[in-house]
Each structure stands twice: as structure tokens, then as C-alpha cells.
Amino acid sequence: MHFIEDVKEVKFSFLEKPPASSMTYAFVYVNNHNDYYAVKNGERLSRSELRIGKYKKVYTVNMQQHTITFKEEFPSATRGRRFFVNLFIDIAVEHPERIVQQNAGEIGDIINNYLPFWVESEARFYPIEEELGFAQHIEDFFQTSQLVKVLRETGIVVRNVRVLIRQGFRDQRHDEAIADLDRNAELSAYQEALDLEEARRISAAIKEALQAGDFITAGKLGEKSEMAKVLVESEFNQNQTFKFEVNKQLLNLINDHSIDQFEAEQRLAKLKNLFPHLPVNLENINRKKQISGQKRELLSYFNKGE
Known part of the structure; x- marks a missing residue:
């Protein structure tokens, strides 16, 4: 960045x-006595002023606002954690x-050379979670620091400072x-709650079918949800009424000869x-005798559970 863009003989x-x-x-006109005369804001030096001032050189000075962009990572006071500093400084020539x-x-090159060292030295005083305080510190620096005083003495003014500080890219990826792990855990917990709710609904339907003697419907419902089967089996083992x-x-099934x-x-x-644990032998079941035998076997089994 060069504010003095040209110099010519007058x-x-x-x-x-x-x-x-x-x-x-x-x-900016300069004579042999090092007298400096600035012409700006659309003004023009007259011929008589030029002749009387005996100006020998004229400098063309860029008065436009320039933005110094500064982006870099620096270690924070928190071990292993880094700040990403995104800094925009608007400066312009005032005199x-x-x-x-x-x-x-x-002067822009001087700022670019000075800033990294200053920002790095200051970043080490701020923990990673105090990025807002660090950003305010940088803004305050451009209001009261010796650097700003030097800039003003050279005719340059700092018009605006914009600071954005966040975690370094590695820390961002880590967080x-x-x-993502938290979101996945939340989704898993939500899915588990839905599955449990569905299992409870199915288990209630299985229980209703069992109490009605509709074992086929109960079995088909049990195929839809292993969790529902577990819930029904738990209630079967603990609920004597059920x-x-x-x-x-x-x-009723064993004694019903119409089946x-x-x-x-x-x-x-x-x-x-x-209920895989039920002592029911499905092989070689005869229409009456073996079902009656199962009746005694089942009665013995359920009596034990009472």
C-alpha cells in the first residue's frame, strides 16, 4: 500500500x-526551502501561487480510504487452543x-509488519473462551495506542476497526x-423413546390377545417387536393375574375338542x-391324549409360578 503514488518536477x-x-x-508542492503546500478537495494552485512559492516538485497523494486486512491464528492462554483473528482496519490520509x-x-507496510507481533503477544493473555474481551482489547488499541499516535503524526487517520475473533480451525473441527456426537446421542435417545413407546403399544395389544386366547394374533404381534415380547414376558413372570x-x-385350548x-x-x-421357556412339546401332538398330557404339564408349570 503506497499513499504517495507519483512525484514530478514542477x-x-x-x-x-x-x-x-x-x-x-x-x-503536495515542495520548494527548495522544504516548504510544503497541500492542495486537496478539488482545489487548484494558481499560476501566481505556483510562481511565488517557487515550488520545484509536486507529489500525488492518494486520499482514498484503504482497508488493511489481517487474518491469522495465534496461541491463546489456554494450552493447545488458538484464536483465529480476522481484523479489518480502515485508514486514510488526512494531512x-x-x-x-x-x-x-x-505506512501500510509498516502496519502489516508490526501487527502480527503485537497481536500474538497480546493473545497469550486471553483464555480461548474470552474471545470477546480480546476483540475489545484490539479495538481499544487502535484508539489509544502509540501506533495510532504515530499514524496521526504522519497525517494518517484510523477511521474504523472491525475485529472478529473465534476459535482456530482445528478447534472448530474438534468442537x-x-x-455431532451430542446430536447423534440425542437422535439415538429420541429413537429409543419412540421404539419404547411403540413396544408398549404392541405389548398392550399382545396382552389383550393372550387374555382373549388369540395366540396366533399375539404371536404375529410379537414378531413386530422384540422389545414388546420382552415387556410381555416380564409382565407374564411378575403379574399373577395376567x-x-x-x-x-x-x-380352554387343550380342553376344546372342537379344535x-x-x-x-x-x-x-x-x-x-x-414364551420360549414354556414346557410345551410341539412334536407328536395327538389330537386328544397328547394335548391332555400337555394340559397336565402346563398346569404343573403354572402351579409352580403361583
């Missing part, structure tokens, strides 16, 4: 007027004659990974699938 002419300045470019006097046309109702329906062997086997198979 040539006096009765035919041509000296060039006019503008809102973005100023002219063009001063910048020519002090030959400070490359994003943790957030166990009695199922026992009664089993006795043929195949249908009885189907119903018992579905029940066996729900």
Missing part, C-alpha cells in the same frame, strides 16, 4: 493551469503534506465433532414363540 507555464486536485487525490514531509508513503388369564386360555390338531399346534407354536 514546470511553470503561462498557457496551462496547474492540475486540479480531487476528493481522492491531493497534490497529505505530513505524509510527504515524513516520507511515510509506505464440531463433539457436537399369568392366570393366559393359563385359563391354555386350558383340530393342526389348529391347536399353530396356536401353541405362536405362544411358544412368545
Whole structure:
């Protein structure tokens, strides 16, 4: 960044007027006595002023606002954690004659060379969670620091400072990974709650079917949810009233001679699938005798549980 863009020898002419300045470019005239005269904001030096001042050189000074952009990571006071500093500094020439006097046309390069060292030294005093305080510290620096005083002495003003500080990119990825784990855990917990709710609904339907002696429907419902089967089996083992109702329906099935062997086997198979521990032997079931034998076996089993 160079504020002094051109320097020329002054040539006096009765035919041509000296060039006019503008809102973005100023002219600084210098004579052999090091007298400096600035022309800006659309003004123009007259021929007589040029002749009387005996100006020998004219400098073209850029008056436009320039933004110094600064982006870099620095270690914070928190071990292993880094700040990402995104800094924008708007500067402009306010007194063009001063910048020519002090030959400070490359002041932007001075700022770029100075800032990284200063920001790094200050970042070490701030923990990673105090990024807002660190940002305010940088803004305050450009209001009261010696650097700002030096800039003003050279004719340059700091118009605005914008600071954005956040975690370094590595820390951001680390926190994003943790957030993903939290989100996945939340989704898993939500899915588990839904599954449990569905299992409770199905288990209630299974229980209702068992109490009605509809073992086939109960078995089909049990195939939809292993969790529902676990809930029903738990209640079967702990709820004596429920166990009695199922026992009664089993006795009804065994004693009902209107039900043929195949249908009885189907119903018992579905029940066996729900409660694998039941002492029901599905092989070689005869229509009457073996079902009656199962009656005694089941009665013995359920009596033990009472």
C-alpha cells in the first residue's frame, strides 16, 4: 500500500493551469526551502501561487480510504487452543503534506509488519473462551495506542476497526465433532423413546390377545417387536393375574375338542414363540391324549409360578 503514488518536477507555464486536485487525490508542492503546500478537495494552485512559492516538485497523494486486512491464528492462554483473528482496519490520509514531509508513503507496510507481533503477544493473555474481551482489547488499541499516535503524526487517520475473533480451525473441527456426537446421542435417545413407546403399544395389544386366547394374533404381534415380547414376558413372570388369564386360555385350548390338531399346534407354536421357556412339546401332538398330557404339564408349570 503506497499513499504517495507519483512525484514530478514542477514546470511553470503561462498557457496551462496547474492540475486540479480531487476528493481522492491531493497534490503536495515542495520548494527548495522544504516548504510544503497541500492542495486537496478539488482545489487548484494558481499560476501566481505556483510562481511565488517557487515550488520545484509536486507529489500525488492518494486520499482514498484503504482497508488493511489481517487474518491469522495465534496461541491463546489456554494450552493447545488458538484464536483465529480476522481484523479489518480502515485508514486514510488526512494531512497529505505530513505524509510527504515524513516520507511515510509506505505506512501500510509498516502496519502489516508490526501487527502480527503485537497481536500474538497480546493473545497469550486471553483464555480461548474470552474471545470477546480480546476483540475489545484490539479495538481499544487502535484508539489509544502509540501506533495510532504515530499514524496521526504522519497525517494518517484510523477511521474504523472491525475485529472478529473465534476459535482456530482445528478447534472448530474438534468442537464440531463433539457436537455431532451430542446430536447423534440425542437422535439415538429420541429413537429409543419412540421404539419404547411403540413396544408398549404392541405389548398392550399382545396382552389383550393372550387374555382373549388369540395366540396366533399375539404371536404375529410379537414378531413386530422384540422389545414388546420382552415387556410381555416380564409382565407374564411378575403379574399373577395376567399369568392366570393366559393359563385359563391354555386350558380352554387343550380342553376344546372342537379344535383340530393342526389348529391347536399353530396356536401353541405362536405362544411358544412368545414364551420360549414354556414346557410345551410341539412334536407328536395327538389330537386328544397328547394335548391332555400337555394340559397336565402346563398346569404343573403354572402351579409352580403361583
